[in-house]
Amino acid sequence: MLGQDARATPRVASGAGALQGIWLTRGKEGRLTAYASAEGGLRRWTESRPGSPDWGRSTLVPMPGLTHLSVTQDDSAYVHFVGRRERRTADRRTVVDIVHALQYQSGRPVTEWRSLGNPHKGADDAARLGPPAAVVTTAGMVHIFVRNADGGLALRREQSDGKWRGWEDRKGVAGIEGGLAAIALSSGRIELFATTADGTLHWFQKEAGGGLGDGYPSRLAVSQDTLAVLETGPDRPTFYWTDPGGRGVVAYRAGGWPMALGGAPGEGAHGAARAFLDGYDCTVLAHRGAEGTAVVGVGVTEGEDNGVWWSDTGVRCLAAPALARDAFGRLVVAVIDEQGTPKVARQTDGPGLTLSEWCAL
Numbered sequence: 001m002l003g004q005d006a007r008a009t010p011r012v013a014s015g016a017g018a019l020q021g022i023w024l025t026r027g028k029e030g031r032l033t034a035y036a037s038a039e040g041g042l043r044r045w046t047e048s049r050p051g052s053p054d055w056g057r058s059t060l061v062p063m064p065g066l067t068h069l070s071v072t073q074d075d076s077a078y079v080h081f082v083g084r085r086e087r088r089t090a091d092r093r094t095v096v097d098i099v100h101a102l103q104y105q106s107g108r109p110v111t112e113w114r115s116l117g118n119p120h121k122g123a124d125d126a127a128r129l130g131p132p133a134a135v136v137t138t139a140g141m142v143h144i145f146v147r148n149a150d151g152g153l154a155l156r157r158e159q160s161d162g163k164w165r166g167w168e169d170r171k172g173v174a175g176i177e178g179g180l181a182a183i184a185l186s187s188g189r190i191e192l193f194a195t196t197a198d199g200t201l202h203w204f205q206k207e208a209g210g211g212l213g214d215g216y217p218s219r220l221a222v223s224q225d226t227l228a229v230l231e232t233g234p235d236r237p238t239f240y241w242t243d244p245g246g247r248g249v250v251a252y253r254a255g256g257w258p259m260a261l262g263g264a265p266g267e268g269a270h271g272a273a274r275a276f277l278d279g280y281d282c283t284v285l286a287h288r289g290a291e292g293t294a295v296v297g298v299g300v301t302e303g304e305d306n307g308v309w310w311s312d313t314g315v316r317c318l319a320a321p322a323l324a325r326d327a328f329g330r331l332v333v334a335v336i337d338e339q340g341t342p343k344v345a346r347q348t349d350g351p352g353l354t355l356s357e358w359c360a361l
Contacts, residue, residue, distance in 0.1 A: 019066045027106030028077035030327030036342045045361045046107040050327030068131030079103040082134035119167035125149035135184035147176045181227035187235040195222045230272040261308040266290045273323035275331040286321040
């Protein structure tokens with residue numbers, strides 16, 4: 001557990017527009033790390049050993065001004081942080097850029113944050129840049145997608161030699177609202193989903209390294225900023241969101257119909273992960289419910305017709321829970337409670353998804 005000095009450190013950023021959230025990653029050696037928004041950057045806790053209930057003393061990953069963050073990992077388990085940063089200049093202007101940093105190993109220092117600039121040159125347009133969605137392909141190339149000031153789509157990515165290309169504007173795209181959901185599949189392909197005032201846009205590569213093509217439009221109804229995505233079959237993603245018509249959580253795979261999964265989610269995105277429960281490959285979903293508590297749902301992966309079983313943990317939280325599997329394959333749920341304290345619960349040997357008591361980090 002943490003020492004007294006670490007417990008006294010503020011964990012959660014506050015104030016208008018401040019970053020809020022919690023993220024979980026698993027390093028190559030199996031240790032989980034939890035990251036929570038904090039004044040001045042991110043606060044980080046790492047398991048003392050793989051699968052251990054004991055977490056090391058927290059450390060601060062400095063990066064003032066973060067308003068949004070995308071956390072992803074590559075095949076080497078390196079953690080990529082891609083954030084949207086706001087800074088005030090001496091003449092009181094707001095400067096917005098996208099920043100990137102890397103963590104190569106659990107508990108080790110994070111690299112310096114590198115500014116990747118902004119696709120807009122003018123300050124007013126630059127300030128309206130949306131939150132980033134970052135993925136890393138199986139070839140190790142980072143792709144960063146953002147909604148631009150006009151509701152279009154901008155992309156910045158690495159080249160094969162590790163150098164960054166300039167910002168690319170996806171011509172002909174307009175009307176994007178809210179955040180994006182992007183995934184790099186095990187095949188190396190990328191898929192991207194966005195909401196618009198009229199429905200959705202869906203981009204996908206036909207093969208790894210190929211072009212994204214034009215965004216395929218639909219009239220699907222999606223609550224803004226609730227998108228999530230998970231690879232539920234080989235080279236096959238399922239997208240999740242909250243239905244604005246009150247049908248709860250919705251699951252969608254390209255070529256099929258949206259499937260209502262029930263539940264009563266509140267505002268915010270969904271966490272999604274796969275875990276083996278009672279010998280079945282299951283999908284676990286988590287969100288902040290309408291009553292402000294962390295709610296978890298379980299169903300057989302791609303077996304939505306069999307139903308999803310929802311359970312309210314009773315733990316109040318400030319943002320959507322994060323999900324990950326530990327070194328022994330057990331599901332771990334992480335939340336930030338209303339006092340700003342990160343807490344985790346771990347799958348036990350009970351039937352279905354039985355969680356341990358919550359542990360404050």
